[in-house]
Structure formats: structure tokens, C-alpha cells
């Protein structure tokens with residue numbers, strides 16, 4: 001059983017719902033997920049992370065993710081972490097999914113290994129955000145199988 005920390009950035013619940021759907025699928029496939037609605041670095045004990053976040057303002061992080069991002073920024077070395085990021089955003093903004101991209105960049109800058117390019121889900125698309133995320137899961141699982 002492989003443990004995954006699912007770190008949620010969500011203001012109105014869309015990203016949280018997507019994270020919960022991903023957790024359900026992963027839990028049914030030999031993973032054990034740990035959802036973090038108010039993420040705190042000290043509570044993320046396992047080295048596999050899945051960040052699911054929306055974007056607000058002019059490309060800002062959702063409020064609940066900000067303390068975690070500050071903790072990451074203060075952290076020297078995250079080279080033991082492997083991660084993937086799912087962004088939920090709106091392509092009518094110039095700053096489409098910028099929080100997701102910035103989070104991936106921050107983790108990479110701290111030495112963490114990115115398993116896959118950021119999945120940028122667009123709420124303007126016809127597909128439901130959770131369906132787009134679930135369709136991407138096999139690619140993540142393939143990377144996780146190689147990573148573990």
C-alpha cells in the first residue's frame with residue numbers, strides 16, 4: 001500500500017471535489033491517500049504528493065494553500081519529495097492555472113521531483129473537471145509505479 005499526501009488548494013470547493021474523486025480512485029487501486037484541506041507541511045509525512053489547486057486573483061493561490069506555500073518557501077530541501085500537480089482554472093484569465101504552475105515550480109526549485117507535467121484543467125471545457133482528472137490518473141499511476 002503506497003501512501004499519497006493529497007494537498008488541496010480550494011476556495012469554493014471545486015478543486016476539493018476533484019481531489020476527493022482522485023482520492024477515491026487511488027484508494028481503490030492499492031494506494032492510501034491522505035487529504036489535506038488545510039495543508040500543513042508537518043502533517044505531510046509521506047514523500048509522494050499530489051497537489052490539487054485552483055487559482056484566484058491575478059494568478060494567486062487559494063487562501064487555504066497560502067500557509068503551506070510559505071512553509072515550502074522557507075524549507076531548504078525537498079529532494080525526498082516526488083509530486084504531481086493538478087490545476088483547476090479558467091482559461092478566460094491570462095493567469096490560467098498560474099497557482100498550479102507556480103506551485104510545481106516552487107517544489108522543483110526546492111529539489112522535489114516532478115513526476116508529470118502539470119495537468120491544467122479548464123472549467124470552460126465541456127468535460128467535468130473531475131472527469132478530466134480521472135482520465136489523467138492512468139498516466140500518474142504509471143509514473144508512480146516507476147517511482148516506487
Ligand SMILES: Cc1cc2nc3c(=O)[nH]c(=O)nc-3n(C[C@H](O)[C@H](O)[C@H](O)COP(=O)(O)O)c2cc1C
Pocket residue numbers: 009010011012013014015016054055056057058059060062088089090091093095096097098123
Ligand atoms: C475572483 C476569481 C478569480 C479567479 N482567478 C483565476 C485566475 O487567475 N486563473 C485561473 O486559471 N482561474 C481563475 N479563477 C477561476 C477559478 O480558479 C475556478 O473557478 C476554479 O474552479 C475555482 O476552484 P475552487 O472552487 O476550488 O476554488 C478565478 C475565479 C474567481 C471567482
